[in-house]
Amino acid sequence: MHHNTYQQEDKLLLAVDCIIFGFDKKGLKILLVKRNFEPEKGKWSLIGGFLKKDENLDEAATRVLHTLTGLKDIYMEQLYAYSKIDRDPAERTISVAYFALIDVASHQFEGLQDEDAHWFDLKKAPDLIFDHNEMVQKALARLRRRALNWPIGFELLPEKFTMRQLQALYESILDKRLDKRNFINKINAMDVLEKLDEKDMSSSRKGSFLYRFDADKYHVKVKEGFSFRI
Amino acid sequence: MHHNTYQQEDKLLLAVDCIIFGFDKKGLKILLVKRNFEPEKGKWSLIGGFLKKDENLDEAATRVLHTLTGLKDIYMEQLYAYSKIDRDPAERTISVAYFALIDVASHQFEGLQDEDAHWFDLKKAPDLIFDHNEMVQKALARLRRRALNWPIGFELLPEKFTMRQLQALYESILDKRLDKRNFINKINAMDVLEKLDEKDMSSSRKGSFLYRFDADKYHVKVKEGFSFRI
DNA sequence: GAATAACGTGTATTTTTAACACTTGCAATA
DNA sequence: TATTGCAAGTGTTAAAAATACACGTTATTC
Numbered sequence: 001m002h003h004n005t006y007q008q009e010d011k012l013l014l015a016v017d018c019i020i021f022g023f024d025k026k027g028l029k030i031l032l033v034k035r036n037f038e039p040e041k042g043k044w045s046l047i048g049g050f051l052k053k054d055e056n057l058d059e060a061a062t063r064v065l066h067t068l069t070g071l072k073d074i075y076m077e078q079l080y081a082y083s084k085i086d087r088d089p090a091e092r093t094i095s096v097a098y099f100a101l102i103d104v105a106s107h108q109f110e111g112l113q114d115e116d117a118h119w120f121d122l123k124k125a126p127d128l129i130f131d132h133n134e135m136v137q138k139a140l141a142r143l144r145r146r147a148l149n150w151p152i153g154f155e156l157l158p159e160k161f162t163m164r165q166l167q168a169l170y171e172s173i174l175d176k177r178l179d180k181r182n183f184i185n186k187i188n189a190m191d192v193l194e195k196l197d198e199k200d201m202s203s204s205r206k207g208s209f210l211y212r213f214d215a216d217k218y219h220v221k222v223k224e225g226f227s228f229r230i
Numbered sequence: 231m232h233h234n235t236y237q238q239e240d241k242l243l244l245a246v247d248c249i250i251f252g253f254d255k256k257g258l259k260i261l262l263v264k265r266n267f268e269p270e271k272g273k274w275s276l277i278g279g280f281l282k283k284d285e286n287l288d289e290a291a292t293r294v295l296h297t298l299t300g301l302k303d304i305y306m307e308q309l310y311a312y313s314k315i316d317r318d319p320a321e322r323t324i325s326v327a328y329f330a331l332i333d334v335a336s337h338q339f340e341g342l343q344d345e346d347a348h349w350f351d352l353k354k355a356p357d358l359i360f361d362h363n364e365m366v367q368k369a370l371a372r373l374r375r376r377a378l379n380w381p382i383g384f385e386l387l388p389e390k391f392t393m394r395q396l397q398a399l400y401e402s403i404l405d406k407r408l409d410k411r412n413f414i415n416k417i418n419a420m421d422v423l424e425k426l427d428e429k430d431m432s433s434s435r436k437g438s439f440l441y442r443f444d445a446d447k448y449h450v451k452v453k454e455g456f457s458f459r460i
Numbered sequence: 461g462a463a464t465a466a467c468g469t470g471t472a473t474t475t476t477t478a479a480c481a482c483t484t485g486c487a488a489t490a
Numbered sequence: 491t492a493t494t495g496c497a498a499g500t501g502t503t504a505a506a507a508a509t510a511c512a513c514g515t516t517a518t519t520c
Contacts (some may be wrong), residue, residue, distance in 0.1 A: 006321045009280040011241035050239040054321060081311045081326050083287040087360060091236045092283060094244060094310050164467080177367040181469070182509065204466035205518040394498075411500070412478065434497040435487045 015088075015095040016061045017048035019079070019139035020069075021067045022119055023156040028172040029104060030125050030136065031216075033068070034116040039090050040129040046136075047117070048095065061098040068117060075101040075155040077146075079139055087131050095131075099139040101155035107125035149190065151218060151228045160210040162200050163187070170230060190228060192218045214228065236288035244323040245318075246291045247278035247362065249309065250299075251368035252334035252349055253386040254255050258365065259334060260355050263298070264346040269320050270359040276366075277347070278325065291328040298347060305331040305385040307376075309369055325361075329369040352402075356389040377403045381422065381448060381458045390440040392430050393417070400460060420458060422448045 015030065020031035032044045051057060061076055079097040087093065115197040117146070122140075127133065146152045153169050154161075169185050186195060194214045199207035218228070250261035258306045262274045279294040281287060291306055309327040317323065334349065350356070352370075357363065382389075383399050399414050417423060424444045429437035448458070 005241060006280075006323070009243055010283045012244055012281065012283070013236060013239055014242055014244065050236075051242065051313070051324075053240045053242070054315065056315055057311055057324070078311060081287055081308060083281070083326075085284065086285055093236070094287070096283075162467095179510075180467090181511085184468080185470090186508090199517095201517085204516090205464070206467050206516040207518095208467055392498090409479075410498090411480085414499080415501090416477095429486095431486085434485095436485045436496075436498050437487095438498055 013091060013093040014051040014057075015048050015093050016051060016057060016064055017046040017095050017097050017135060018061055018065055018076075018095060019046055019136055020065065020098040020102060021099065021122075021139070021143060021156065022102045023169050023172065024104050025168075026121060027168075028122040029119045031069075031102075031119055032124050032125065032128070033115060034120075035079075035129065036116060039088075043129045044126045045129045046097075046132045049174055052098075057096050057098075061096075061100075065100055069102070069107075071102065071107055075152065077142070079135065079142060082131050082135065084131065095137065097135040099142060101143075101152065103156055106158045144173055148230050149228065151213060152214040160196060160198065160200075160212055162203070162208040162210060164203065164208055166211070186230065192221065192228070236353060243321060243323040244281040244287075244341075245278050245323050245434060246287060246293055246294055247276040247325050247327050247365060248295055248306075249276055249327060249329040249366055250295065251352075251369070251373060251386065252328065252332045253399055253402065254334050255398075256351060257398075259348060259349045260297075260352050261332070261349055262358070263348075265359065266346060269318075273359045274356045275359045276327075276362045282328075287326050288326075289324075291330075293452040295330055299332070299337075301332065301337055305382065307372075309365065309372060312361050312365065313446065314361060327365040327369065329372060331373075331382065333386055333388055336388045374403055378460050379458065381443060384443040390426060390428065390442055392433070392438040392440060394433065394438055396441070416460065420456075422451065422458070 022029040022031065031047070033047050035043055035045050037043050037080045047064055047068045049060065049067070051060045052143045053059060055063065057078065058076070061078075062072070062074075065074060065076065066072055076098050077100075079099050081094060083094045085092060085163040087095070126138070128136065143152075147170065151165065153173065156169055157165060163184055166187070167178055167180065170183070173180055192214055194217075198210045200210055201207040218226075252259040252261060261277070263277050265273055265275050266272055277294055277298045279290065279297070279354065285293065287308065288306070291308075292302070292304075295304060295306065296302055306328050307330075309329050311324060311326045313324045317325070324460065347349045355366070358366065373382075377400065383403065386399055387395060393414055396417070397408055397410065399410055400413070422444055423441040424447075426440045426442060428440045430440055431437040448456075
């Protein structure tokens with residue numbers, strides 16, 4: 001519902017900030033940039049940008065991510081709108097946070113566009129400006145919830161991956177150890193992975209079989225009432 | 231991350247819209263208003279209003295709800311930011327949706343402040359303007375999820391309620407029938423209700439015992455690792 | 461061909477969830 | 491005051507899901 005005229009209403013700056021998660025051998029990572037302008041110049045922050053008149057929030061988030069990384073077709077999801085009055089000391093700004101999942105290994109990042117951007121181990125990430133720490137905490141909670149209920153983890157892995165990688169990913173996200181046999185049994189019971197004939201030989205002499213997430217099979221099963229659950 | 235100067239960035243209207251759920255004998259209800267100004271004058275919509283410079287989103291949502299109903303201290307939670315470019319044909323407006331839970335029975339609503347506001351059975355609610363139908367669907371999904379994992383349902387009931395009311399509430403929210411014995415067993419196992427000596431005699435000759443949610447006991451249990459789950 | 465180091469596999473136990481039907485207590489009425 | 495009606499209240503058993511747990515296998519390297 002809106003007032004009789006919109007003319008007299010306040011207009012405000014609207015930003016998007018992106019919490020970008022990645023995953024590699026060492027665990028969950030987050031992509032941060034060093035701010036090169038005031039306020040808070042030199043401190044670490046999420047990547048972000050302002051919403052423009054001619055785009056919606058999803059488009060703004062996609063644009064911001066693309067500008068920094070050169071990547072498109074990345075999993076993104078709106079998280080929450082942050083609106084504390086003094087959250088940005090320079091000017092009143094409402095920020096809508098998005099979280100994104102990137103497979104660090106396959107996407108080469110022909111060097112990040114912004115040389116001030118770096119991947120941090122999630123557990124070793126520095127303090128961030130404004131309310132960005134809060135955003136990261138909320139994103140992490142959302143990631144955990146999604147990981148348990150949607151086949152979202154695959155966004156963080158290469159197309160082909162081993163069971164050990166998949167388990168390590170879930171262990172990183174949930175921040176607890178899982179039993180190898182129970183994990184495999186559960187995954188296999190869902191029957192949404194395709195086991196390949198290939199092996200990954202990089203982690204052991206025996207090697208471990210590669211798998212691929214079968215999105216088509218998954219969607220068929222969803223239509224039949226199936227739901228993914230770790 | 232923000233540009234070097236904020237001066238050149240676009241400023242936009244920011245609104246809040248509230249999905250207000252209630253519950254009475256007949257089930258889940260939603261509070262809607264008939265719009266008395268253009269565009270879409272005469273159609274049903276959620277209550278809403280614009281964000282002002284000197285308040286945050288939570289405050290705006292609280293204010294909007296208070297203006298319409300006279301109520302304070304209502305459960306509210308931010309839902310999602312809607313930003314499609316043409317969502318409001320009058321002018322570009324981003325709307326942040328909130329959902330609220332009200333105990334219809336106890337709050338007398340000395341008459342709703344706005345005579346164009348009405349409670350609708352959720353299943354008989356009219357078509358709404360703009361993207362408000364979409365907002366309601368998302369709110370309902372959130373309500374279902376919350377109801378399963380948080381003791382949020384009590385917000386929709388009077389302070390004292392019967393087991394049958396509580397069960398009917400959950401049946402409305404989840405839109406499925408529950409087994410009476412299993413339901414009571416589950417609730418009792420959680421041990422967060424206080425059984426009173428009073429009975430409600432309005433629904434049967436035998437009468438049914440009244441219960442009260444024990445928020446203190448609940449919080450203590452949460453600290454010990456307990457989590458509510460229906 | 462022996463040693464290595466991670467891979468891959470199955471079963472028993474516990475816990476949780478789901479299914480299911482009869483007796484109780486109060487008030488109204490005969 | 492006895493009878494009737496009507497929703498409230500109550501426990502057990504079976505099925506399913508989650509958890510705990512240990513050893514043989516395989517390809518490579520030395």
